[in-house]
Amino acid sequence: MKTLQDLKDIKAAKHGQIDIRFNPDTAEAAEKTYVLVCGGTGCQSNHAPEILEELTKCIEDTGKKDEIQIIQTGCQGLCAKGPIVVVHPGNVFYQEVDPKNVKRIFDEHIIGGKPVEEFLMVEEGPNGEDIPYVESPFYKDQMRMALRNCGKIDPEDIDEYIARDGYQALAKALTEMTPDEVIQTVIDSGLRGRGGGGFPTGKKWQFASGNRGNVQKYVACNADEGDPGAFMDRSILEGDPHSILEAMAIAGYAIGADQGYIYVRAEYPIAVDRLYIALEQAREYGVLGKGIFGTDFNFDVDLRLGAGAFVCGEETALMTSIEGNRGEPRPRPPFPAVKGLFGAPTVLNNVETYANIPQIILNGADWFNQYGTETSKGTKVFALGGKINNTGLVEVPMGTTLRQVVEEIGGGVPNGKKFKAAQTGGPSGGCIPAASYDVPIDYESLTSIGSMMGSGGMIVLDEDNCMVDIAKFYLGFTVSESCGKCTPCRIGTKRMLEILEKISEGRGELEDLDKLDELAHYIKANSLCGLGQTAPNPILSTIEHFRDEYEAHIVEKKCPAGVCKALLNYTIDAELCKGCTKCARNCPVNAISGEVKQAHVIDASKCIKCGACMDNCAFGAISRK
Amino acid sequence: MKVSNVPFKGTKDQEAKLLEVIAKYKDQKGALMPIMQDAQEIYGYLPYQVQKIIADETGIPIEKIYGVATFYAQFSMSPKGKYVVSVCLGTACYVKGAGALLEEVEKQLGIGDGECTPDGKFSIDVCRCVGACGLAPVMIVGGDVYGKLTPDKVADILAKYE
Numbered sequence: 001m002k003t004l005q006d007l008k009d010i011k012a013a014k015h016g017q018i019d020i021r022f023n024p025d026t027a028e029a030a031e032k033t034y035v036l037v038c039g040g041t042g043c044q045s046n047h048a049p050e051i052l053e054e055l056t057k058c059i060e061d062t063g064k065k066d067e068i069q070i071i072q073t074g075c076q077g078l079c080a081k082g083p084i085v086v087v088h089p090g091n092v093f094y095q096e097v098d099p100k101n102v103k104r105i106f107d108e109h110i111i112g113g114k115p116v117e118e119f120l121m122v123e124e125g126p127n128g129e130d131i132p133y134v135e136s137p138f139y140k141d142q143m144r145m146a147l148r149n150c151g152k153i154d155p156e157d158i159d160e161y162i163a164r165d166g167y168q169a170l171a172k173a174l175t176e177m178t179p180d181e182v183i184q185t186v187i188d189s190g191l192r193g194r195g196g197g198g199f200p201t202g203k204k205w206q207f208a209s210g211n212r213g214n215v216q217k218y219v220a221c222n223a224d225e226g227d228p229g230a231f232m233d234r235s236i237l238e239g240d241p242h243s244i245l246e247a248m249a250i251a252g253y254a255i256g257a258d259q260g261y262i263y264v265r266a267e268y269p270i271a272v273d274r275l276y277i278a279l280e281q282a283r284e285y286g287v288l289g290k291g292i293f294g295t296d297f298n299f300d301v302d303l304r305l306g307a308g309a310f311v312c313g314e315e316t317a318l319m320t321s322i323e324g325n326r327g328e329p330r331p332r333p334p335f336p337a338v339k340g341l342f343g344a345p346t347v348l349n350n351v352e353t354y355a356n357i358p359q360i361i362l363n364g365a366d367w368f369n370q371y372g373t374e375t376s377k378g379t380k381v382f383a384l385g386g387k388i389n390n391t392g393l394v395e396v397p398m399g400t401t402l403r404q405v406v407e408e409i410g411g412g413v414p415n416g417k418k419f420k421a422a423q424t425g426g427p428s429g430g431c432i433p434a435a436s437y438d439v440p441i442d443y444e445s446l447t448s449i450g451s452m453m454g455s456g457g458m459i460v461l462d463e464d465n466c467m468v469d470i471a472k473f474y475l476g477f478t479v480s481e482s483c484g485k486c487t488p489c490r491i492g493t494k495r496m497l498e499i500l501e502k503i504s505e506g507r508g509e510l511e512d513l514d515k516l517d518e519l520a521h522y523i524k525a526n527s528l529c530g531l532g533q534t535a536p537n538p539i540l541s542t543i544e545h546f547r548d549e550y551e552a553h554i555v556e557k558k559c560p561a562g563v564c565k566a567l568l569n570y571t572i573d574a575e576l577c578k579g580c581t582k583c584a585r586n587c588p589v590n591a592i593s594g595e596v597k598q599a600h601v602i603d604a605s606k607c608i609k610c611g612a613c614m615d616n617c618a619f620g621a622i623s624r625k
Numbered sequence: 626m627k628v629s630n631v632p633f634k635g636t637k638d639q640e641a642k643l644l645e646v647i648a649k650y651k652d653q654k655g656a657l658m659p660i661m662q663d664a665q666e667i668y669g670y671l672p673y674q675v676q677k678i679i680a681d682e683t684g685i686p687i688e689k690i691y692g693v694a695t696f697y698a699q700f701s702m703s704p705k706g707k708y709v710v711s712v713c714l715g716t717a718c719y720v721k722g723a724g725a726l727l728e729e730v731e732k733q734l735g736i737g738d739g740e741c742t743p744d745g746k747f748s749i750d751v752c753r754c755v756g757a758c759g760l761a762p763v764m765i766v767g768g769d770v771y772g773k774l775t776p777d778k779v780a781d782i783l784a785k786y787e
């Protein structure tokens with residue numbers, strides 16, 4: 001059991017090691033060399049473990065164990081350039097590190113003191129000069145609050161978290177504030193739920209705060225990040241798990257609960273491992289358990305693993321699942337604050353929401369609400385993916401425009417293609433077209449243009465993506481994830497998907513668009529939970545912004561982006577065809593005919609549009625339109 | 626949910642492990658899911674016989690256990706191949722061509738999603754976002770992650786697994 005003084009001592013002892021990673025310029029001369037290896041899922045699945053192994057071996061071989069320390073951190077953010085290795089002092093950033101090159105980096109830089117130029121990440125500045133990564137657009141325009149420790153500290157070492165003021169917010173809440181003051185601070189900060197709904201967090205806590213000490217209550221954390229293409233919460237759990245435990249304990253104190261549950265996706269094995277390690281350390285230090293910091297406050301946390309059901313991200317379904325049932329939602333009210341987990345009042349927030357709490361308590365509500373817009377305070381983490389150069393994790397102040405995120409931080413669309421739309425909010429959200437590029441990102445603005453903040457997945461689409469196909473992709477997802485409890489969602493989404501399939505296969509009629517619209521509004525109004533209520537959004541927003549594409553599928557029977565298979569036609573250019581017969585030999589249905597050394601022809605009535613001919617043509621004579 | 630015709634070959638050893646797990650969780654609130662997750666870890670899947678043991682030991686009705694098993698994508702009532710091939714169909718992978726990748730894997734192995742090859746070597750599992758979006762499109766074979774894939778690389782990768 002550690003006392004407050006113990007925490008201060010740990011912080012003082014670790015100060016030198018930590019400071020250099022956050023303030024490389026102002027830090028005192030380093031006692032050691034620190035090698036930070038990214039341990040996020042992206043880098044982990046891309047040879048980071050071999051890099052760690054190789055580095056460890058290099059250190060053993062040279063016997064410099066006391067002078068060089070390897071630290072496995074959480075996500076550094078720039079997943080597109082992984083695996084990433086950062087060396088301090090100097091804040092030297094290596095990208096796309098090949099395990100084979102580790103020895104060279106070790107010998108020349110870590111021992112020799114001279115960074116290996118060819119593996120460095122350097123960006124070209126406005127005048128063609130080289131600029132270091134910290135000043136590159138990807139990092140310089142970001143503001144890291146929820147991700148403040150990610151990629152900088154060792155998530156498996158509680159001391160490193162403590163050195164970053166860890167558990168000080170809990171100590172402050174327990175020893176200097178009443179539970180109501182804690183709640184008031186969160187209300188005043190303007191923090192809103194980062195999981196999608198955007199409900200004011202402090203208000204949620206207040207609703208659950210009545211009758212403290214007399215009834216069983218729970219604090220729960222929604223880490224069931226099921227939105228495909230989103231990995232914000234996973235990165236926080238992997239990179240800074242203690243911040244979530246601390247925040248949940250603060251929430252427990254605020255509402256009068258002594259038990260917390262984290263419901264985390266089983267598909268996140270690294271996050272689960274690090275959470276278990278963090279839990280064990282927190283219990284050992286007594287920052288979880290009985291009589292925390294010598295007060296009479298008790299709090300502990302348990303993990304519950306999800307089992308692959310998207311609907312469990314919905315709050316009532318999540319709690320039903322923790323109770324050991326099929327994860328089906330139930331009607332609200334009663335809201336979880338009144339009747340939640342095991343029938344008891346429960347506060348449920350998502351991971352990113354919790355990640356903001358310790359700093360709000362430490363620095364005060366006014367510090368937090370100076371950032372962001374009038375109604376959306378603080379920052380938002382986005383997982384940038386799809387057709388974008390800098391795939392990765394970014395955190396920006398609310399109110400940043402989509403253009404800034406995509407063009408500057410994201411580095412734009414690759415291969416000289418044109419930006420078409422950004423999809424936010426996953427299967428519940430919509431597509432933001434290029435015309436709304438300069439809309440500030442906050443809860444209200446995104447809703448007003450038919451999308452939503454969602455949990456933070458942002459998928460960039462370019463001219464090669466078909467919007468009917470994208471809508472079909474999301475509907476296919478909702479159909480397979482609909483739990484089946486209520487009719488509008490179970491049957492309605494299926495009917496919408498069938499209409500989309502009809503359109504993408506060239507059998508659509510213009511009145512299908514009206515049918516989709518009618519069904520969409522009916523499903524939105526009558527579904528039981530958020531999954532069904534938002535399921536039509538991908539269709540509604542693509543019809544609104546890309547109606548011409550739907551019409552091209554229906555009227556001209558063409559897919560302008562060249563994606564919908566049934567609408568494509570393969571033709572052989574007689575000028576370019578050399579008559580090599582390779583296409584005809586590879587055609588699985590013998591749809592291609594022609595004599596040797598003479599132009600071949602595809603019989604469109606037999607063609608199954610598999611593309612084998614095009615893949616096999618050495619002369620580029622086959623085109624797809 | 627696909628139910629397998631493969632006869633159940635559970636051992637006494639596995640059963641002893643399962644009973645241990647049940648004893649550990651039995652008195653906790655909401656114990657069913659953790660028990661089923663561990664049971665699947667022990668047997669590789671959740672056949673009727675395993676569900677029956679859980680029902681008998683915990684007193685939870687078998688129809689409830691069956692309900693939970695069929696609700697969640699992670700629970701499987703048919704055995705998996707020696708190597709599970711997971712093709713990610715998360716959005717980031719999908720917009721970068723994961724659909725064509727899955728088609729190629731299905732073509733190469735001659736089986737569909739959720740099925741196992743007759744020799745028990747491979748099974749295909751479509752998954753939704755493994756979170757390695759920087760490597761999209763991604764496929765995982767027996768725990769090894771392959772990124773930035775195109776359909777023409779599939780055959781060589783599968784050939785590595787014996």
